[in-house]
Amino acid sequence: MQRSVITLLLVLPIACNGGGTSSGTGTETGTGPGTGTGTTTESTGGETPTTGTTSPPVTTTTATASEPTSGDPTTGPTSTTATTDGPDTTTAATTDDSTTGEPAGDVYDPDEDGPWQYDDLAGEIDVDGEAIGVTAHYPTSGPEEGPYPVVLLAHGFNLPPTQYTNYATRLASHGYVVVNVDHAGYLFGPVDHVANANQLLAGLDWAAGHPELGPISDVDNAGATGHSLGGKISVLAAMYDARIKAAITLDPIDGANMCPNMQACPDVSGLLPIAIPLGFLGETLDTAGFMACAPAAENFTTFYAEAGPPALQVTVNGANHMSFLDDVASCGITCSFCQMPTLENAVVNELARAYVVAYYGRYLRGNAGYDTYLTGAEAQQRYVDPGLVTIAEK
Template sequence: MMKALLATVLAVTPVATVTRLSLPPPTGPAKVGVVTAHLVDRSRPDPWVATERFRELMVSVWYPARSVRGHQRADWVTPGVAARINTPDSGFTLPVTHGHLNAPAAAGKHPVILWSPGFGMERTSGTALAEDLASHGYVVVTVDHTHDAQFVEFPDGRIATNAIPPVATPAEEEQLIGKALDVRVTDTRFVLDRLRTMPLARHMDLSRVGMFGHSMGGAAAAGTMLADRRIRAGLNLDGSFAGPVLEAGLDRPFLLLGSESHDGEQDETWTRMWDNLRGKRYRMELDGSAHLSFSDFQVLLPQLGLPPDQVEPAVGTIDGPRSVAIQRAYVRAFFDRHLRHRDGRLLDRPSPRYPEIRFP
């Protein structure tokens, strides 16, 4: 389903005039810097392409910047990927982020949050959330899961494409999902290991690490927490759960934030996971939202001027900027409470500021 939706986005019907797409600006007091890193795990071959001897990953690191003067804003996607998406007749121009390339980091050590995207999606799909957290003093590391993502461009210009094999039966699908989650957990733990060696390491407080993700990325957050106690708090944005964590549960804080229809009746894995959470637990639903509401497509798709029947199945009926603002508030409140020991009062009861959030 996710890949089919993404294919629709990439093959969007051309519009009459060129539209420059944009992301909502961050809300925090800090300017945002961003750097990318090419990481090579020489301890394992690529799990999806047998001819690749080592697992290669790309990550982006978003962080509060001391100054952005003289540092240009980063594009939403790399040039090679942009060329595949933004064809001459597409009718739109891809957005520029609010992160400034290689800007000097703000003084101090900041809590770290890892981000894993949905199945078949790229690390860029969570940019609106990542750069907002960075503007509020977090270091956010967004991870591309190579050959699971549609496109991953490496510094030498190579573009790795999706290599997930097709499945024919429910049993094969279950096995594939299990493998994909295992790969993502291993990817994330490797990235976490490598953070200590990055130039920005002196600005990262690796004793305060959280993780969140969209769809399968949310399941990966739970799976990584089970496997690695360095992750102190986790959050799933509208993703089904799978793997050992369903029965093992978690003993640290975890938040389930779902779309309007994502409840126990629609997804029994949410009920099972909820019942096995032994740490502080939270569960909420966002009225008017749909599955891709928890990605940048929430604000990008409506900007294309497409008819509602092409947009609403993906991102719901909720206003895009309003949806992003709500998600930013609750995601930040969760990590503020559990990585910074702030009050996070939004998490405890319905708020008149955000009536779209329901506590089922």
């Protein structure tokens, strides 16, 4: 069917998340290919967690080359150059809300701002001739000096990076250097998810070489978080670059809508598992129906089904595909095609921010004290018991 510009606008719910035909299939929580056995624990509001048996993948794919390439995860790096603007003077409010945790360090409540003050600066990177904007939020003072773990942020298709600023500022206040990358994932640009992943990874090189960020950035201990298409390319980036040690994504979609070929838009869930912790937050309101925003055959559960342990799946009950943005009310037409959520945008955004902070506290800082906020007592009390989420882990 030929598509006019008007038609393209009508398919925004699919284009927005990179949806379309993919080789992934809808899978029940906790199952995956292979012949081994494992244990998957699910928690639901008002119920006692149950234990089932799953079949995790037999093979393990490790992260490959330390720098990305366009089109092939096993070959050399892309060429990048960077120019930057100076930092501004914005400073976050801080909090004393912390408790002494495991020997690895203190545990700070991820649902509150952490004890670090932070600043931000903007720049631009040239990645294979494409000008990619970047904004960094970084700690300036706090209970520990750097270098700090680095977290890459990837926006959803046709969505601005500014819709994820809440995640950046919360992470920076907990002692992370956050690079929010404006990759070329927009409606009227070329559709190339491999190129988008390389653009995201260029943020690590930019941070490492930046005079302000370089001395405080531990780019060899990095995470990747994205929403929708950004979630897919975050996992893809982790496959390309061993510097990424963990990834937690927000309603990722493993689609290939309007892609020229599968080389440009690979079936990422089909390439799992990889040898790093993976977390997936998602929803089920937008998984069915005409032009679903998050089709069941490509949604977050397909990533979790193929991921090896440790892996975490958090289903946010009552959220829709766009609920993970900072402010849906300012999103405009791009957000107007998804199902109406029954859970407030602010509630989902706060919950998701807390999970992202807790996940990186656990897997980039190696502090097991954050388990209580992921699957333990605090998660049960705050999210599971009130019926906000269902949790599965393996």
